[in-house]
Amino acid sequence: MSYQYPPPNQPPYGAPTGPPHGYQQPPYPQQQYGAPQGAPPQGQYGAPQGAPPQGQYPPQQGYGHPPPQQGAYYGAPSPQPQAGYHAPPQPQGGYHAPSPQPPYGAPPNQAPYGQPPQGYGAPPNQPPPAVPAMAHRTAHPPMGQPQGGMAPYMGAPSVPSLGYVPGQTAPGDFRPQADALRKAMKGFGTDEKALIQTLAPLDPLQMAAVRATYSSHIGRDLYKDVKSECGGYLRDGLLAVIDGPLMHDTACAREAIEGIGTKEWLMNDVLLGRSNADLNAIKTAYERTYRRPLTKDVEGDLSFKTASLFAAALRAQRHDESIPPNPHAMENEARTLHEATSARMVNNVTEVCAIFARSSDNEIRAIDQAFHARYHASLEKHIEKEFAGHMEDALLHMYRTAKDPAMRDAILLEDCMSGMGTKDERLVVRVVRVHWNRNHKEQVKRAYHRKFGKHLIERVRGETSGDYQRLMVALLE
Template identity: 70%
Template sequence: MSYQYPPPNQPPYGGYGHPQAPPQGYHQPYPQQPYGAPPGAPPGAPAGAPPPHAPPQGHYPPQQGYGQPPPPQGGYYGAPSPQPPAGYHTSSPQPPAGYHAPSSQPPYGQAPPHGQPPYGQPPQGHAPPPGGPGYGAPPPGAYGAHGAPPHGAPAMMGPPAMPSLGYVPGQKAPGDFRQQADMLRKAMKGFGTDEKTLIAVLATLDPLQMAAVRATYTQHIGRDLYKDVKSETGGYLEQGLLAVIEGPLNHDVICVHEAIDGVGTKEWMLNEILLGRSNADLNAIKSAYEHKYRRNLTREVEGDLSFKTADLFKTVLRADRREESVPINPQSVEDEVRTIHGSTAGRMVNNVAEVSGILARSSDAELRAIDQGFHRRYNVSLEKHLEKEFSGHMEDAFLHMLRTATDPAMRDAILLEECMAGMGTKDEQLVVRVVRVHWNRDHKERVKAAYRHRYGKNLIDRVREETSGDYQRLMVALLE
């Protein structure tokens, strides 16, 4: 699908530098709306002014109104639940009988077709399968009575977001997955291993389908799929297949443990697993980590980092960000813009705690508003300001949090290129990042488009250049 770039509702000063000229039609001035103006109001319109019947010719799409739900970003973190593939390749198993994939989302930045329900809501007359919640929905009581925030939660949390697809333990796709289980066992039984079949079956599954296939393999075959694949494969092919089999939640938990276990810390992995996440996903990760390793994740991470970054992650792991459902307070946005600038610009020592607190507690919608307000007031993007004022792990952490809110597709395009740029390939990072991108099909397509926009290359072709053999086949299959 086509990808409008910069993404709708985002200004052209997104902070990524754009080494090449933006696409035709994206060099016009970006219309700045005052806080409180309704979406679609012309630049300079007062709060409450009615939107015109059509936007002025040559302008960007109208900015999202503050306090409204954000547009579907398609990002892995906090994005609408990823959709199962529309169909399996002819070489891969067919969807099980009785399985109906959720309806696909419209193109990025577009409203649902006329007569369709808002994003995330089922069509009129749709009912979940008997005996359980709808596909991808949390089980009853996941958020307490009436879906209310947990007792003691801050008053401004608002109604909580659902966990991302694959972050509710024990949840599986409905249907019969014995065909997939049989194909996987046949590929590993006897002399030799059919790696192509392993890749063809596993690379097409969404998180809940993967959970169902793994459970079916145990029940139907009487063996452990993870152990069988581990014993039959090796190298980065093994690493990628096992990451897929674990699913997003378990893989996140394993990655966090690897990041802090032993000598040294993999800061990049901590950033990508823990920063910019929804409260629901963070709470799922913390609970699963404690269940698996019998240790408190917050204490483990805090003890492995230096003073300032330890404080940032401690704040993040409280999982008390303002929810996307909380309306944006324009005055608070202005105050936080000034606080960030006053805590950094012209100071001998930056007030890191102030900046950390703002970035850690703000919702993605608030961070987008702060980003826009900072540029409006100081005529420089917040991203460039953070790059100038910070360095090392703190800089990387702040930029990851900001990019997750402003442009998660470009964030991941940059991270993928960083794995492959220069001498040699950072294969461990490439595997982790490709697997994480592939869980959300819509987001994956945006990442590929963002990569082409920034680097002028096809992402899959670039990955082919950096990999080989079955490892290459898996990386390509996950990105297709």
């Protein structure tokens, strides 16, 4: 007869008992969370007795974008989907990219993963989002001005993505996983395969629960144990998974700035194209961890031009996705972008940065349509023509996040593997970030196959080896 764990006489397993790695202050209050889609039946590995039936758990959310509009607690039912988070179901059989550029004012026929509901510059065949009554009486904000006071236009505040609320964990008994992890590292040698097999399938809140349970049940720090038992890129990948989305982004932001030189690619990946809620969560975690404001560190590490873009983005004052773009305002924004670049000897970088930093993804798509209709060129090609270096990469990252985040990530992953040698550090960071959302991950794999004619997993398998290879493949499966 197998051993049955006694019922705990303490708070439910998964409740954090100490601060997460890097924090020097008491942890945030714990929040409740429902059971995942496809959770194992009662009595199976990792599932609590009396677990809620399948289907009562909010679906996997898009990593790096706000979830559906909710009440005070994450997981509350939502009458209105938050744009940029819940993509409409995708047909099976391959990646479905946006159609060629439609006529002016007409939305694309097929939405890539993560695009919002019907509106100017958004995919059709869905009802338009509800607009707050005051928004109808509020003009589009003047170009180039901060949006901090534009509450009626801004719409309802976005909610943090899955894994961006500190202290939030999945429910259930995760002692079996904690035991398996300890067994893999206890005694002589380390069972790297067991570590990968246990950690790779976890979603952000399950990972947080396993880490907390390891601390309370085993009495040890999982992060420190893995760090001491593993090495190389395997260790980097496992530690990134253990940290979870918020703390890994926080650590990456610090790493991008720290030391000689700036890791511009890492700064772009972590800080650009993010929702207001996720950016605010990263800023708060950064200051709690490193006792210094992220905005000051970023400003002191970049040139004037790119510093202005990141300063505007870090204000976290993007227009809300639930507000449909104003066609007249989008035409003005497109005209302003052209006048700030092609119509000048020297680009007005401040004006361009302000537009990109304040615009929602829905608005960026609408501006692109208006720009194409007026100037017969895509905004992407215009950026490539008018800018260079880090500024070009940063603006393209924001543009591609709005247009098709799955294709954006497919291109970023290929960038890690193309050319002479593999950029392993980038590959680890980007694979871990993609793996947090299974729906988005599948979209990325289809986008990669469509763009490059290869299967992403096989491409990664050919660029890596050993336990490092096993981890990268397991995270992408």
